[in-house]
Amino acid sequence: MRMDNYTKKEMIQDFKQIKELIREENLDGASITSLIADVYEHYDVASRCNLKHSKGHYSDLLSRLIKTYGH
Numbered sequence: 001m002r003m004d005n006y007t008k009k010e011m012i013q014d015f016k017q018i019k020e021l022i023r024e025e026n027l028d029g030a031s032i033t034s035l036i037a038d039v040y041e042h043y044d045v046a047s048r049c050n051l052k053h054s055k056g057h058y059s060d061l062l063s064r065l066i067k068t069y070g071h
Helices: 008-025 029-048 052-069
Strands: none
Touching: 008 029, 008 052, 029 052
């Protein structure tokens, strides 16, 4: 099994891509909330399956999205 070598750099790149998608698609609050919920579902699966590296990636990404769009 391949080890997931999570880095903050990857999370930042994913965040930038999501931010660009939100801008390009001109997403509204409900759509952004749905997108954040999708990221949470990935985090939840990683947590339940004890995928430590993926869990860290989605946790950091979720935190960044909530700080940027959730308030």
